[in-house]
Amino acid sequence: MSTETKIEIEQLMVSASPHIRCDESISKIMWSVNAALAPAALFSVYNFGMPAFFNILLCVLACVATEYLILKWQDKPMVVNDGSAFLTGLLLAMNIPATLPWYMPLAGSVFAIGIAKHTMGGIGFNIFNPALIGRAFILASWPIAMTTWPISSDMIGKVDALTTATPLGILKQQGYQSLIEHFGDHATMYKSLLLGTRPGSMGETSALLLILGGIYLIYKGYVKWQMPVLMIGTVGILTAAFGGDPFLHMMSGGLILGAFYMATDMVTIPITLKGQIIFAIGAGALTVLIRLQGGYPEGVCYAILLMNCVTPLIDRLVKPRKYGTGR
Amino acid sequence: MAKSFRGGVHPDDRKRYTASKEIQVAPVPEKVIIPVRQHIGAPCSPIVAVGDLVKKGQVIAEAQAFVSSPIHASTSGKVVAIAEYPHPVFGTCMAIVIESDGQDEWLEGLPLSRDWKNIEASEIKEIIRQSGMVGMGGATFPTHIKMAPPKEKTIHTFILNGAECEPFLTADHRVMLEQSERIVTGMQIAMKVLGVNKGYIGIEDNKPDAIAAMNKACSGISSLEVVPLQTKYPQGAEKTLISVICGTDVPSGGLPMDVGVVVQNVGTVVAIADAVEKGIPLIERVTTVTGGAVAEPKNILFRIGTTFAAAVELCGGFAKQPMKVIMGGPMMGMAQRTLDVPIIKGTSGILALSEADVNIGPERPCIRCGRCVEACPMGLVPSMLSILAERGAYAVAKENYDLLDCVECGSCVYVCPAKRNIVHYIKLSKAQNAAMAAKK
Numbered sequence: 001m002s003t004e005t006k007i008e009i010e011q012l013m014v015s016a017s018p019h020i021r022c023d024e025s026i027s028k029i030m031w032s033v034n035a036a037l038a039p040a041a042l043f044s045v046y047n048f049g050m051p052a053f054f055n056i057l058l059c060v061l062a063c064v065a066t067e068y069l070i071l072k073w074q075d076k077p078m079v080v081n082d083g084s085a086f087l088t089g090l091l092l093a094m095n096i097p098a099t100l101p102w103y104m105p106l107a108g109s110v111f112a113i114g115i116a117k118h119t120m121g122g123i124g125f126n127i128f129n130p131a132l133i134g135r136a137f138i139l140a141s142w143p144i145a146m147t148t149w150p151i152s153s154d155m156i157g158k159v160d161a162l163t164t165a166t167p168l169g170i171l172k173q174q175g176y177q178s179l180i181e182h183f184g185d186h187a188t189m190y191k192s193l194l195l196g197t198r199p200g201s202m203g204e205t206s207a208l209l210l211i212l213g214g215i216y217l218i219y220k221g222y223v224k225w226q227m228p229v230l231m232i233g234t235v236g237i238l239t240a241a242f243g244g245d246p247f248l249h250m251m252s253g254g255l256i257l258g259a260f261y262m263a264t265d266m267v268t269i270p271i272t273l274k275g276q277i278i279f280a281i282g283a284g285a286l287t288v289l290i291r292l293q294g295g296y297p298e299g300v301c302y303a304i305l306l307m308n309c310v311t312p313l314i315d316r317l318v319k320p321r322k323y324g325t326g327r
Numbered sequence: 328m329a330k331s332f333r334g335g336v337h338p339d340d341r342k343r344y345t346a347s348k349e350i351q352v353a354p355v356p357e358k359v360i361i362p363v364r365q366h367i368g369a370p371c372s373p374i375v376a377v378g379d380l381v382k383k384g385q386v387i388a389e390a391q392a393f394v395s396s397p398i399h400a401s402t403s404g405k406v407v408a409i410a411e412y413p414h415p416v417f418g419t420c421m422a423i424v425i426e427s428d429g430q431d432e433w434l435e436g437l438p439l440s441r442d443w444k445n446i447e448a449s450e451i452k453e454i455i456r457q458s459g460m461v462g463m464g465g466a467t468f469p470t471h472i473k474m475a476p477p478k479e480k481t482i483h484t485f486i487l488n489g490a491e492c493e494p495f496l497t498a499d500h501r502v503m504l505e506q507s508e509r510i511v512t513g514m515q516i517a518m519k520v521l522g523v524n525k526g527y528i529g530i531e532d533n534k535p536d537a538i539a540a541m542n543k544a545c546s547g548i549s550s551l552e553v554v555p556l557q558t559k560y561p562q563g564a565e566k567t568l569i570s571v572i573c574g575t576d577v578p579s580g581g582l583p584m585d586v587g588v589v590v591q592n593v594g595t596v597v598a599i600a601d602a603v604e605k606g607i608p609l610i611e612r613v614t615t616v617t618g619g620a621v622a623e624p625k626n627i628l629f630r631i632g633t634t635f636a637a638a639v640e641l642c643g644g645f646a647k648q649p650m651k652v653i654m655g656g657p658m659m660g661m662a663q664r665t666l667d668v669p670i671i672k673g674t675s676g677i678l679a680l681s682e683a684d685v686n687i688g689p690e691r692p693c694i695r696c697g698r699c700v701e702a703c704p705m706g707l708v709p710s711m712l713s714i715l716a717e718r719g720a721y722a723v724a725k726e727n728y729d730l731l732d733c734v735e736c737g738s739c740v741y742v743c744p745a746k747r748n749i750v751h752y753i754k755l756s757k758a759q760n761a762a763m764a765a766k767k
Binding site for chain 2: 011012013014015016017018019020021022023024025026028029077079121122123124125222266267269271272273276319320321322323324325
């Protein structure tokens, strides 16, 4: 080799093929999901005020800090900035009421990252969605706080109270008729559900913004459209079949948040599209079962966690059609 | 509508560097390093000694084994060494070094001039074997074996693989443009040997000029048909190519001949035409020298035994520090540790990739995103194969996850956001399974 080019041939890297890679990375995926959630998260601050802002910040910081400390302690590669712990924090915040006292989201965050994620081996190895485990942990520990909902933006100045019930809560306790009365009429109720100016967990309320973020993720290829469509569709169809109001059920609770952002968590759902379809339908059916027959007004969290349990089984049974084995 | 297959990936093909560059003929190097093993199968033994004078086209190494292929001198001169030299596939290999006498003199009687139509099929088969013909796409399987399928296999279709689905490479593309008539002759010869009367030429639709050139060359020949294929990697993998063109899958564990098909590479059929009509053995080939680190990427006709260093020199040297130098394409080629390796019969490309081209990152755990499952043209679960290899569960990979069906096309690694070296794990698992089988 001519010396004037200053090329160091001794430095050639030798590794197995292929030698080129696409531009995707775990960080890109995670930060894109964070970005998709951002509008709904910002809306929650508008809807519930500063407590929402404070709790989002707390959850995100607590999750990132827990991840940092564990990676440090275990002497693992420092990947805390890949956006996955941030995402767990953001998702957890969106799954809890805005008014929780600070130690509850903190405990939930530490549990989500420390127990649900890192006792399993960290990113890629957890069986359950960490944010949902965090939520379930807080709900089991402080059930009253977790079902006490602050009033939302559409109620401020109209009601003489600080807390209220969620639409699904009213439905469970008092029935469909009083829910309609609560909103005034059907149209107002649907509008409120779509825009999100209603009580609920911080980030679950704005169906519209959650769907817009979800469409962005589908466009990016990080979410397959079949997942949210089938999960939400299953809830609608089954609710209608059992005589409920399908639109109410499809737009309320954490269904849209769960269907777009948690039933699509790559790590904890089946790896094949066929398996994912089973997952989505199963999660939708379990949601309806819990909402209509169970003691809780809302069932998305447990429905997804239960389907997480059977994911390894689905993966074992459902494999792609192998080439050379018939069309 | 161009035909396609399930799975696959769409890397930027980057053929623009060389697609419009005519094939340039390289000057005869001062020295050629010719390995005695340039094919799948038994290595040859040298039949010349240091100090011997050899002529261009003379056999210098051969083997008695059936699965093997003789080696010829690629220029005239003196044998100056027979020793272990770096080899682009096997690490090191015995090689015969010929110092050129500058005459580039053919072996007595070469080249011949004969009409393939007057030669018996059995004789053509023997000519192909003696000419050292191997699959020039990179697999280097001896051609005479493919051309002589066992009696119980009825071959009805011949496919010319003009897909050239590997990014960067344009050697086949240029040959199809510049030597389309020779390709047609080569195909007709191959089809005569196989007794086949249907031949397809599969070409990815990112090469419309090649499709047009081959259509023109085939006009009036009813047995030949050009099939435009969707541009998608690995369109040119034998199995996907057969499925797309014939509509039948090669059974798991089977060979193309099991579905009555023989596939040959573009360069190979041109070499067949040259061997049969002119008596010229396989001593040169068209290679694309390219990649982000090469100053002036080119398509060049090289003598076998030219070093990679000399090839890069002919292309203006390096413009950037290469991170990897590859023999073949970026998806299935082999990384080289030195530029002292020679061009062999299977060297379709020499790729010098810069750090930006390689885009490698630290390997992370699988996040089960499923992109590899979608990309796998064989319908496997690549993520699981990599995880099982990490755990040392090689037998499970083979028994439950169809390890041996993997064709190592690299689509899974290309799309992996965790930058997992899945093909590396798969090669390891295959080797471990072979070792376990050998122990029994």
